[in-house]
Amino acid sequence: MIEVAWKKDLARRFGEAAQSYETQSEVQQKSAKALADRIAASVLNKKTLRILEIGCGTGYLTRELLKLYPDAQWWVTDISADMLAKCQSSLSDEIINPECRSSFSSTEFTPTLDLSKVNFHAMDGEAVDLDGPFDLICSNMAFQWFHDLEGTLAKLSGLLSANGTLAFSTLSYGTFGLWHRCQKELGIERLAPEFPDAAFYHRCLNGLDIETSQQKFVQCHKDGLDFLGTLREIGAHSSRVGRSRLSVGQLRSLLKKYENYFTGNHIEADYDVLFVLCNRDYQR
Incomplete structure (x- = not known):
């Protein structure tokens, strides 16, 4: 029940951040x-591909891939x-009025795409x-x-077609x-989970053809409060279940x-x- 409550809180926080997300999420766009x-x-x-996107956010990856696979069923x-x-x-908005594009949208976006092939569906990526x-x-940037x-990962790889690809950052x-x-x-308890490294994904997806690569992105902020504000604006500011909040004094010291x-x-x-691409059927 606690985890269900946390998921509901996660959905609420991202919902609250929806309107401001693209002004703060520089790393997600890159x-x-x-x-x-x-x-x-x-x-x-x-051929006409069947594509499932998990955690679309405001559509950074969606926009990029629609250019590449305009005939896909989404x-x-x-x-x-x-x-x-x-x-x-x-x-x-971008298709009807390309001049209204987000400042983060690619200038190569084609305003003639057919959204009738795109199905929008509210869903927890862990419960497809x-x-x-x-x-x-x-x-x-959703799997974390x-x-x-x-x-x-096991469930998603099981939903792939023959030679289908699971690709995520x-x-x-x-x-x-x-x-x-x-x-x-x-002496402050870690406020966020420790994210897995590449070896974890190689173990989880053992037997599949898997390629991993890593890239560091740096985002600048005017001060610590601005950094925390950015996390809040993209909905990523709360800690996981079981972690207590910092006192005002602890936060100031930190x-x-x-x-x-x-x-x-x-x-x-x-x-x-971390970027991970793996194929269901091809084995090394």
Whole structure:
């Protein structure tokens, strides 16, 4: 029941962040483009594909892949109905009025795509209620929120068609490294889960043809409060179940310690993003 409550809170937080998400989610936008480039090199547009996207957010990855696979049959999903609605409206606005594109949208986006082939569906990515098989299951920066990541990977890979591809980006070990180091030095319990490294995914997807690559993204902030504000604006500010909130004094000490590591007029937050592509049937 606690985990169910946490999932509901997660959906609520992302829903509240839907309108401001694209003004703050610089890393998510960059990782979507990087993931789309990797998918383009692996998944050929040889036939009408069935594509399932998990955790679409406001549509960063959706926009990139619609350019690559305009004839595909799509199921675009998110745990937050508000995020899903924002994604749908953004795509519609860009197609009808390309001058209204988000500042993060690619200039190559084609305003003649047929959204009648895109099904928008509110759904928890850990509880897929759609029937496969899918030729491509993809996700940008959502898997780090999963409670049973190993079990979900098994379920998703089981929904792939013959030679289907599972492709995703996710936060990896090392993300917010300095932030967590400051917590440890102050004796503060780690506020966020420790994200898995590439070896975890190789173990979980053992027997599949799997390729992993890692890329570090750095986002600058004017101070520690601005960093926390960005997490809040993208819905990523709450800790997981069982972690108590910081006192005001603890938060002040943590922010001061973090800021003291930087000497310029800004601070930095590091994101270690892992890209995973695997094929269901091809084995090494």
